[in-house]
Amino acid sequence: MSDAVTTEAAASCHGSSKTALREAATKAGSEAMERYAADYPVGPHDQPQSMCPAFGSLRVGLRMRRTATILSGSACCVYGLTFTSHFYGAKRTVGYVPFDSESLVTGKLFEDLRDAVHQIAKPADYDAVVVINLCVPTASGVPLRLLPKSIDGVRIIGIDVPGFGVPTHAEAKDVLAGAMLAYARQEAELGPVMAPRTGRSQVPTVTLLGEMFPVDPISIGRMLEPMGLAAGPVVPTREWRELYAALDSAVVAAIHPFYTASIREMQSAGRTIVGSAPVGRDGTEAWLEAIGQAYAVPRAKIDAAKNAILPAITGALAGMPIKGRITVSGYEGSELLVARLLVESGADVPYVGTACPKTPWSEPDRAWLEARGVRIQYRASLEQDLEAMRELAPDLAIGTTPVVQAAKERGLPSLYFTNLISARPLMGPAGAGSLAQVVMTAMANKGRMHEMKAFFEGVGTGASAGIWQDLPKDRDPELRQQQLVQLKKRAKSEEAIGC
Numbered sequence: 001m002s003d004a005v006t007t008e009a010a011a012s013c014h015g016s017s018k019t020a021l022r023e024a025a026t027k028a029g030s031e032a033m034e035r036y037a038a039d040y041p042v043g044p045h046d047q048p049q050s051m052c053p054a055f056g057s058l059r060v061g062l063r064m065r066r067t068a069t070i071l072s073g074s075a076c077c078v079y080g081l082t083f084t085s086h087f088y089g090a091k092r093t094v095g096y097v098p099f100d101s102e103s104l105v106t107g108k109l110f111e112d113l114r115d116a117v118h119q120i121a122k123p124a125d126y127d128a129v130v131v132i133n134l135c136v137p138t139a140s141g142v143p144l145r146l147l148p149k150s151i152d153g154v155r156i157i158g159i160d161v162p163g164f165g166v167p168t169h170a171e172a173k174d175v176l177a178g179a180m181l182a183y184a185r186q187e188a189e190l191g192p193v194m195a196p197r198t199g200r201s202q203v204p205t206v207t208l209l210g211e212m213f214p215v216d217p218i219s220i221g222r223m224l225e226p227m228g229l230a231a232g233p234v235v236p237t238r239e240w241r242e243l244y245a246a247l248d249s250a251v252v253a254a255i256h257p258f259y260t261a262s263i264r265e266m267q268s269a270g271r272t273i274v275g276s277a278p279v280g281r282d283g284t285e286a287w288l289e290a291i292g293q294a295y296a297v298p299r300a301k302i303d304a305a306k307n308a309i310l311p312a313i314t315g316a317l318a319g320m321p322i323k324g325r326i327t328v329s330g331y332e333g334s335e336l337l338v339a340r341l342l343v344e345s346g347a348d349v350p351y352v353g354t355a356c357p358k359t360p361w362s363e364p365d366r367a368w369l370e371a372r373g374v375r376i377q378y379r380a381s382l383e384q385d386l387e388a389m390r391e392l393a394p395d396l397a398i399g400t401t402p403v404v405q406a407a408k409e410r411g412l413p414s415l416y417f418t419n420l421i422s423a424r425p426l427m428g429p430a431g432a433g434s435l436a437q438v439v440m441t442a443m444a445n446k447g448r449m450h451e452m453k454a455f456f457e458g459v460g461t462g463a464s465a466g467i468w469q470d471l472p473k474d475r476d477p478e479l480r481q482q483q484l485v486q487l488k489k490r491a492k493s494e495e496a497i498g499c
């Protein structure tokens, strides 16, 4: 283990340069850094401003049956991560192995982690134990690869998920899903493995990559039926044994396009990957065609599948038209799909910002949207999302929390992407109807937003917001200006990490 990076230097999101931390992690033996750099390419921004990336991996582990998760990192990071996971309804305890400078640099932390894993890995309770190295242990090279691969049949999965290596929490989901698929693939290659709880499918299946609203896989299954196919498991899976079934599908649909490590495992198993998703009429038509061709389904059956669903989608889109200008930004990875559905519903969508990178699996969506004049910003920063909102003056801003907050300040209707858009169906006729309903309701609030803005007019903004006897004053604008210049200079030379 390396002591190249001390706790003090690395313990905060802004404590040291990302490049230095990456180098330290690589020197300390973390093999993950190079792989992450290739899997999750940065640029034009290296770190979109979203939550701690490790949340993605944590959430995937916490949602799986018979899976324990242990975090290894600074207490403040672990506090934030456990808080967020329980805010989002986790019903499972998060394990934590604390450390201090001494246990970190002497290697005692690794021994403590190994002890914790031995204590918890009971086959009666768990199929798998996930150990996640956060920023400091990754930069210090705590070698999770040296943990036992399994204990009494319980798989041990150790992953590094630092803010300086994994750009978004969406991609961190892929880090764990990919590690689990790699493990399960090796198991399947060595001999018979367990069937899914519901038994093996009698017809060929399509594995679905990406977390989606529970009704979406059911809708997709119905769309596939006329071709003699069925929806397979959704990855990240909810149980270990589903991983084998996911690997079993000859065709994998990259519904969310950022699952690079998972796709690598699928391709290593000889699977065909299909990009985009069945959203809207055009999206569904193209997707069914691509799936049918990937499975060499006869033309008549592909056409039958299309004929069975497309009129209903056209009807749903026409029945719930969306009128108005909408900007879309988010960090879930489904932003382009949502934009497609909005455009097909009649909305004017001039801008889509996604914190995720450009990948081959969203190319059909990029081409479709750009052909309709939509500007797409990959790895979008908050500043770009806000600038788009200001410049384009939409009737509705769909975005992350700070975008929604800025929209409210301007008296613009807004919807939080994660809680209000991701939490509803997108596929098939259900998707068209459901999205239009929430969007139109929000846009109808324009008058109320203006009334609210007028009501609060004159109560000040920023530091002077509120009712004051002595209004807080910007004491020294010059000093403030100097500080801003210094901060900008520092930011250039010293890149901040993580949150």
Ligand code: SF4
Pocket (backbone or CB within 6 Å): 011, 012, 013, 052, 053, 054, 073, 074, 077, 080, 134, 135, 136, 162, 163, 164, 497, 498, 499
């Ligand atoms: S990104 Fe920030 S919160 Fe997350 S582990 Fe790193 S330092 Fe902690």
